[in-house]
Amino acid sequence: MAWELKGRTALVTGAGKRIGRQISLALALEGVNVIVHHSNSGAEAAEVVDAVASMGVKSWLVKADFDRNEYEGFIERVAGETGGVDMLVNNASIFPQSRLGGMTFEGLVSNIRVNAWAPFVLARDLSRVMKKGRVVNLIDSRIKGYDWNHVEYILSKHLLAELTRMMAIEYAPDVVVNGVNPGLILPPPGKEMDYLEKLDATVPRKRHGDPVDIAEAVLYLLKSDFLIGEVINVDGGRHLLEYGRGPDTDRGA
Numbered sequence: 365m366a367w368e369l370k371g372r373t374a375l376v377t378g379a380g381k382r383i384g385r386q387i388s389l390a391l392a393l394e395g396v397n398v399i400v401h402h403s404n405s406g407a408e409a410a411e412v413v414d415a416v417a418s419m420g421v422k423s424w425l426v427k428a429d430f431d432r433n434e435y436e437g438f439i440e441r442v443a444g445e446t447g448g449v450d451m452l453v454n455n456a457s458i459f460p461q462s463r464l465g466g467m468t469f470e471g472l473v474s475n476i477r478v479n480a481w482a483p484f485v486l487a488r489d490l491s492r493v494m495k496k497g498r499v500v501n502l503i504d505s506r507i508k509g510y511d512w513n514h515v516e517y518i519l520s521k522h523l524l525a526e527l528t529r530m531m532a533i534e535y536a537p538d539v540v541v542n543g544v545n546p547g548l549i550l551p552p553p554g555k556e557m558d559y560l561e562k563l564d565a566t567v568p569r570k571r572h573g574d575p576v577d578i579a580e581a582v583l584y585l586l587k588s589d590f591l592i593g594e595v596i597n598v599d600g601g602r603h604l605l606e607y608g609r610g611p612d613t614d615r616g617a
């Protein structure tokens with residue numbers, strides 16, 4: 365049985381570019397009003413707002429830096445400005461390199477703050493302010509293996525995966541929480557596509573994915589009326605194989 369998306373309102377974090385942008389456009393195509401969140405990418409996010417609005421739904425631009433604790437009170441403010449938030453897609457994330465030997469507490473806290481704590485606070489406040497709703501957390505299929513080069517990031521995503529499970533249990537049935545584990549989809553900001561293409565052979569599907577693949581999984585979870593606490597690996601099967609055989613074999617895009 366499908367949950368009707370049309371006419372509802374979704375907040376997508378980190379929606380100015382890349383995967384968040386694609387999720388916003390896919391939601392708009394389904395008749396969903398989209399609240400486009402950004403931190404530094406104000407101009408790109410404004411373009412997403414225009415693209416969403418051109419599809420005949422409402423759109424708003426909202427700004428918050430989650431590394432500066434601007435997740436506090438964010439849902440209440442946004443719900444007040446837009447008339448309410450029915451769905452939350454926790455997409456915003458940082459992806460800095462770090463090796464275990466060089467890991468710092470400050471670096472770990474910074475990753476946790478943006479990648480796990482902010483998504484948790486937004487989902488928690490959605491449940492408090494709206495009482496009902498749907499949440500999809502963007503995690504990472506790397507948590508199924510090991511990534512030598514992003515240890516602080518990967519720890520933060522493990523925490524988000526566990527928080528997804530906890531919130532799914534505690535907030536059901538009124539707030540439904542699920543997740544998506546993307547695999548190789550886009551090269552990290554600043555890297556070219558050949559960076560990903562070199563890793564295509566490590567994927568059972570023998571190619572990297574596309575933001576459309578992630579957006580489709582997010583929509584599937586939002587529409588389902590019977591999935592709770594589910595995390596879908598959208599990674600061409602990469603989670604099935606051994607990851608991280610060494611620091612130079614998997615630089616993990």
Ligand SMILES: NC(=O)c1ccc[n+]([C@@H]2O[C@H](COP(=O)([O-])OP(=O)(O)OC[C@H]3O[C@@H](n4cnc5c(N)ncnc54)[C@H](OP(=O)(O)O)[C@@H]3O)[C@@H](O)[C@H]2O)c1
Pocket residue numbers: 377378379380381382383384401402403404405406428429430431432454455456457458459478502503504505545546547548549550551552553617
């Ligand atoms: N790309 C992949 O192949 C891949 C693979 C596995 C998992 N994922 C996950 O899928 C999601 C989307 O991936 P992506 O590559 O599209 O993400 P991304 O481009 O690395 O980041 C998305 C957005 O997060 C926002 N963000 C970063 N720091 C922030 C902060 N302090 N406060 C508020 N927003 C902040 C940025 O917004 P502004 O630009 O406005 O500052 C950025 O545009 C992420 O959760 C990522 O971990 C992606």
